[in-house]
Each structure stands twice: as structure tokens, then as C-alpha cells.
Amino acid sequence: MNQSSTPVDQEWLKVLGKGMITLPKKWRDEMGINQGDVVKAKKEGNRVFIEPKLGKPAPYRVYTKDEIETFLREDKVPKTLIAKAQKDLSSRSS
Secondary structure (H helix, E strand, O other): OOOOOOOOOOOOOOOOHHOOOOHHHHHHHHHHOOOOOEEEEEEEOOOEEEOOOOOOOOOOOOOOOHHHHHHHHOOOHHHHHHHHHHHHHHHHHO
């Protein structure tokens, strides 16, 4: 018989919009998971395992939808600059 030394906590969690779930506060506290932390999710068959990221912070940042939209707006190249670049490139290849 293979018995775990830690008790198994089970909860039914409601799936919200965009597939979001909320981990019970008791679990988050016990696992040291705080708002904004990164967790690793692993799917095995029909089961999902969630592990806290321990140690160093994740090497990336999760951006909000508003931040991404701002980046895209700011990254647009003005049409006048595109025309100038095309003119400069075509004059160099002639």
C-alpha cells in the first residue's frame, strides 16, 4: 500500500470566465502563493497539478491587455516614415 504522509485536501472549484479558478485562501497561505506569483500547471490525463514557483522570480512578466494594446499602438510606424524608408532603400538598390 502506498500512502502519502500528507493529508489530501480536496475542494470543488468553480471555473469562471476565461477558464479562471480561485485556489482556496488556506491552500495559498500554506503553499506561500501570493497575488502576482507564478505557478506551474501540469496536465496528466484528466488531472491538473499546480505547483508554486519557489526561489527566484520568473524570468518574464505577464502584461495586462491594456498594456499590450498600448505597446501595439506605440509600435506602429508612421506611414510617412515607411514611405521614406522605401524611397531610401529603392534609391540604394538602383
